[in-house]
Amino acid sequence: MKQDLTDRIRMAIDESGKSMSAIAREMGVTPQAVRAYREGISSPSMDRLDALAKATGKSSEWMHLGIGEREDKQEGIISVPLLEVRASAGTGCINFSEQIVRRIDFFEDWLKRNVRYTNRNNLDMITASGDSMEPTINSGDLLLIDHGVNEVLYDSIYVAMVNGEVYVKRFQKTPSRTLLMISDNKKYQSFELKPEDEIRIIGRVVYFWTGGTL
Structure with missing residues (x-):
């Protein structure tokens, strides 16, 4: 329950x-x-x-x-920074701040069992804003981001800066090597990014709360 x-x-x-x-x-x-x-x-x-x-x-x-072991243990802890960022699952947000609000401790064993990530030092957490990724990700959900992934290697959900605005979206490569920026909420239109668009992949979403692995 x-x-x-x-x-x-x-x-x-x-x-x-x-x-x-x-x-x-x-x-x-x-x-x-x-x-x-x-x-x-x-x-x-x-x-x-x-x-x-x-x-x-x-x-x-x-x-x-509500994850991991209930009892406090000091060994094998990974302290992940929660950044003052609200990545838009909607029409985009302009600001991307790397200021740390606080740190959240995870048991390293739990992360290794449940999350695919490149390196513990590449992990940050941010907050989603907007409804374009519902029902997968809801506004206010915490997102665990792997900053070691800076390109779209395969279809997945990424945090990206597109033309100066920050989004959390599903990105997909097309046969012509362009990128589709896709919203899980069907009310929102998908976009094919153009060669002149400025795109920076900030990281891949590897876990999110309400709690779902990607």
Whole structure:
């Protein structure tokens, strides 16, 4: 059964064996705030969710995303930066910032089992925006990107800068060696990119949450 964030928070608090007052002290918040998180009345910020994971002995990746092992382990961890980027699954966005918002820890064993990537140092995370890739990718989904892939090697979903705007789209090579930029949402038209178009493949989408591998 799929767990939502409130389920994971409740499980973490209940399994910790600690009182809400003790957890609150470690987090630097009030016991009332911890109770509100547990009951789903309010949602913690990313930093406070990290603090809650640490206070309850859970892994950050499980607390944030519901993947990997629940218990916190320090060895074999890959810390992936979440960038301040919203790649457009729609009509395109202009800004591409490499500023790191925070880091999300993954167990290396989980990544090796579930994700195809070139090198751990090539992994970043960004956020999708728009509905053109629905139902595959929804607006607000977190995307795990392999920056070691800088060309369309085969049909897949890539993050690309096209004529100065950033997109997350399915790219496909045509027999004439041009590229098709395809939206999974059939409401949107596919485009064949022209030789004069400026195209930069930023990376391939290798995993995304709601959680699907590519």
